[in-house]
Amino acid sequence: MNKTIRFGAAGVAMFAALGMSSVAHADTATADATAEILDALVLNNDGGSLDFGTMVVSGGGVVTLAADGTLTCADPDIVCSGTTGVAGFSVEGTANKAVTINLPTGSVELRHPSYTPATAAQHAIELDTFTSSENGGSGPEVTLDAAGDATFDVGGTITLDGSEEAGTFDGTFDVSVEYS
Numbered sequence: 001m002n003k004t005i006r007f008g009a010a011g012v013a014m015f016a017a018l019g020m021s022s023v024a025h026a027d028t029a030t031a032d033a034t035a036e037i038l039d040a041l042v043l044n045n046d047g048g049s050l051d052f053g054t055m056v057v058s059g060g061g062v063v064t065l066a067a068d069g070t071l072t073c074a075d076p077d078i079v080c081s082g083t084t085g086v087a088g089f090s091v092e093g094t095a096n097k098a099v100t101i102n103l104p105t106g107s108v109e110l111r112h113p114s115y116t117p118a119t120a121a122q123h124a125i126e127l128d129t130f131t132s133s134e135n136g137g138s139g140p141e142v143t144l145d146a147a148g149d150a151t152f153d154v155g156g157t158i159t160l161d162g163s164e165e166a167g168t169f170d171g172t173f174d175v176s177v178e179y180s
Helices: 002-023 116-122
Strands: 042-045 054-057 063-066 078-081 087-092 096-103 108-111 125-133 139-143 149-160 176-179
Touching: 054 096, 116 125, 139 149
Parallel strands: none
Antiparallel strands: 042 087, 054 078, 063 149, 087 149, 096 139, 096 176, 108 125, 125 149
16 A cells, blocks of 8 residues: 555656646747948048138137138238138948048147247147038038938138248148948
């Protein structure tokens, strides 16, 4: 009888174990996965340099060349003349995608050929406040057309203190682009 009770108890335990496994139910769901590949962006400076033209300076002030080519030379101690030009860029990438234009956030130094650190006041001009022809509401952004192309222009502001030596002041600045 002892064997019957043990066998019966083992049968109940086995039945309970089988019953529990049928209560635990597994299920499977499917999810989609996607990956969008974009063309690498290509940025070209094909519109020349940022050129503020010619100035006669007898005191301090600022000269602004807007990205649309408008020159503002309103300080009475600065007389502007000559041909000006904005820096023009073209960008290529994936059609109909938005691209953010990254302009310098600080100032860039334009230097006279006689520049030395000791003579920086007479031989350096600060270029800053860069703007883009695509300065939309949230910042400089351009949308590539159906062929994946776009263009934009860049302007800026120079600050003069009146002690600048006559001559041509040169410098460079970096512009970059990235998908928005």
